[in-house]
Structures are given as C-alpha cells and as structure tokens.
Amino acid sequence: MRYNIVSKGDHKSNSIKENMETQMQNTEMIKDTETPEIVISVGGDGTLLEAFHKYSYRLAETAFVGVHTGHLGFYADWLPHESDKLIEEIIDGEYDVIKYPLIDITVNYNDEKNPSQHIALNEATMKTEDNTTLVADVSLRGKHFERFRGDGLCISTPSGSTAYNKALGGALIHPSLRAIQLTEIASINNRVFRTVGSPLVLPAHHYCLITPVDQRTIMTSIDHVTTKHHNVKSIEYKVAKEEIRFARFRPFPFWKRVHDSFISDGRDD
Known part of the structure; x- marks a missing residue:
C-alpha cells in the first residue's frame, strides 16, 4: 500500500x-x-x-x-x-471507508474571467473586503429567497457544522446526510430589513446562489484559506459530487x- x-x-x-x-x-x-x-x-x-x-x-x-x-x-x-x-x-x-459530504463552490465574475472552482471540507464564508455590511440576494434552486444584509454568510458541510457554523448558532448535522447548511453572520433584522434569521439546511439536489448587490470586493474563506475576489457576479454553493474518504x-x-x-x-x- x-x-x-x-x-x-x-x-x-x-x-x-x-x-x-x-x-x-x-x-x-x-x-x-x-x-x-x-x-x-x-x-x-x-x-x-x-x-x-x-x-x-x-x-x-x-x-x-x-x-x-x-x-x-x-x-x-x-x-x-x-x-x-x-x-x-x-x-x-x-x-472500512467512511465518506463525508463536501461543498462545491463556484465563483462567477462579471467580466470575461473564467469562474473559479473550489471545494471545502468544513465551510466556506462570504464577506466584504472591508468588513462592512454585505448586501446580497440569496436564491435557492433558481428562485429568489431573500435579500441578506449583515456581516456575511457561512455555508458548512455536516462534518463542518461543529466548527464555525456551531459558533454562529447553526445546527449540528450528522455527516451521513448529504446536505449543506447556510447560516447568517450577524444579520440585520428590523422593521425595514428582514431575513429568515434561521439556518437553512439544503439537500444534495438543491443549490444556493448568492449575488452581491454592489461591486465591493468579496472575501471568501474556504476552510483555512482566505481569498480576495474582484468584480464578483455571484457565488454558487452546492453539495459536491466528490466526497472525502476516511479510513476507519x-x-x-x-x-x-x-x-x-x-x-x-x-x-x-
């Protein structure tokens, strides 16, 4: 071997x-x-x-x-x-081989630049470069769901639900479930602005598309790596086709x- x-x-x-x-x-x-x-x-x-x-x-x-x-x-x-x-x-x-789900991340740009592809074992976060309020439209399965205002959004795997997601008040999900979880980071909720205010658990056949409303530079954190993206059109998150294999x-x-x-x-x- x-x-x-x-x-x-x-x-x-x-x-x-x-x-x-x-x-x-x-x-x-x-x-x-x-x-x-x-x-x-x-x-x-x-x-x-x-x-x-x-x-x-x-x-x-x-x-x-x-x-x-x-x-x-x-x-x-x-x-x-x-x-x-x-x-x-x-x-x-x-x-024995135990398989855990992963997140597939696609960053789309407004210019001719090709989309960038990423994969995460724990979680992926989306914030603004200067830590100001992120304003972004959230779509689920191609349907507009809400306009988010807040510090950012965290998308986690079931195994990653015990990490940053838990600190944000997200649910703990067993890794046998092929799903991803969308959790808000300090959302703004008042009489004028409103989000669902709860974590969303999406099954493998759903996907989440997050579209920034303005053209601020977006910072993504994928597991332990933080990357700066300019001119972002949207970021798509879904359960990856690939899985991590653990030797048990x-x-x-x-x-x-x-x-x-x-x-x-x-x-x-």
Whole structure:
C-alpha cells in the first residue's frame, strides 16, 4: 500500500511521524507523496484540512486518517500513544471507508474571467473586503429567497457544522446526510430589513446562489484559506459530487465526537 504522512510541523508531531515511518520500513508499505492510497495526518484538524486540500485532486483514490497531538479532534480517531497500534492496523490493510459530504463552490465574475472552482471540507464564508455590511440576494434552486444584509454568510458541510457554523448558532448535522447548511453572520433584522434569521439546511439536489448587490470586493474563506475576489457576479454553493474518504479502523460515532468535544469533562459519567 502507498502511504504518506503529513505533520503539523511541531516537535511532538514530527517525532510521531518519524516513529511511524520507521515502523513502515521493511514492510510492503511504500511512501508515495504524489499518489498515496492512505494519508496519515499528525496534528490537529487544521493539519487534516491541509492534507485534504493537498490531495483534493485524488479524493476517489485516497483515504485519510488522523492522529491528534492536541485535544481530541473531529477528524482524528487516534491519540499519540496509539500511533504504534494504528501502524499495525494500516499494515494489516483491513479498514472500512467512511465518506463525508463536501461543498462545491463556484465563483462567477462579471467580466470575461473564467469562474473559479473550489471545494471545502468544513465551510466556506462570504464577506466584504472591508468588513462592512454585505448586501446580497440569496436564491435557492433558481428562485429568489431573500435579500441578506449583515456581516456575511457561512455555508458548512455536516462534518463542518461543529466548527464555525456551531459558533454562529447553526445546527449540528450528522455527516451521513448529504446536505449543506447556510447560516447568517450577524444579520440585520428590523422593521425595514428582514431575513429568515434561521439556518437553512439544503439537500444534495438543491443549490444556493448568492449575488452581491454592489461591486465591493468579496472575501471568501474556504476552510483555512482566505481569498480576495474582484468584480464578483455571484457565488454558487452546492453539495459536491466528490466526497472525502476516511479510513476507519474502529468505531468512533459522530455523536461521541460531539459529546467528547463539547460536553465531556474527561471523567466517566
């Protein structure tokens, strides 16, 4: 099996990476940084996001697994002291593949510039460059839904619903549901201006088109990368055809991850 290990870069993560690669020696495992069948992320959820974007061109062939060197993360099944056991499991080659939905993002421009295509594992946000009020028309399935006024909009995946979306008051969605969630960022609601004021959960056969009313520069944040866009006509968000594949060697239910991250104090109930 072809593999690669992506480290956060700190001493602890690098040490674990080196130990894992040593264990891989003299086995049938082959290190391959270009076309790995399995990618091991050592660090935090941010490290796995970086690994995901690095290999986003081969999501159908590559599975991901995480070793978390900080606190427990949503994308990491393994803790540092379990890394030796993980390598044994990988060498055995027996694991289940769990698939999570992604967001497909298309930025359309008013000039002749070709649309830019992006993909997100956690979320994508849309704001103005100078953090002034974003005024944009929101359409669902080609039908105008509302005119939004506020700081911005966040579109999240089910797995990403536990991140920025949760901080905005969005719902937590199980990743088995192929959906995206649209959540407002500090919307303006009064007698003159009105939005729905609640997160919207859209199924895979729906799409969301957001059209800025004026021509201010738009800032998009896609997972960990922020980009400035000029002359934006509209941005379309929908459930991507691609999915991320996780290598699952043991059960780790989504709701247990939620419990351990937000409710558990580290003691047995």
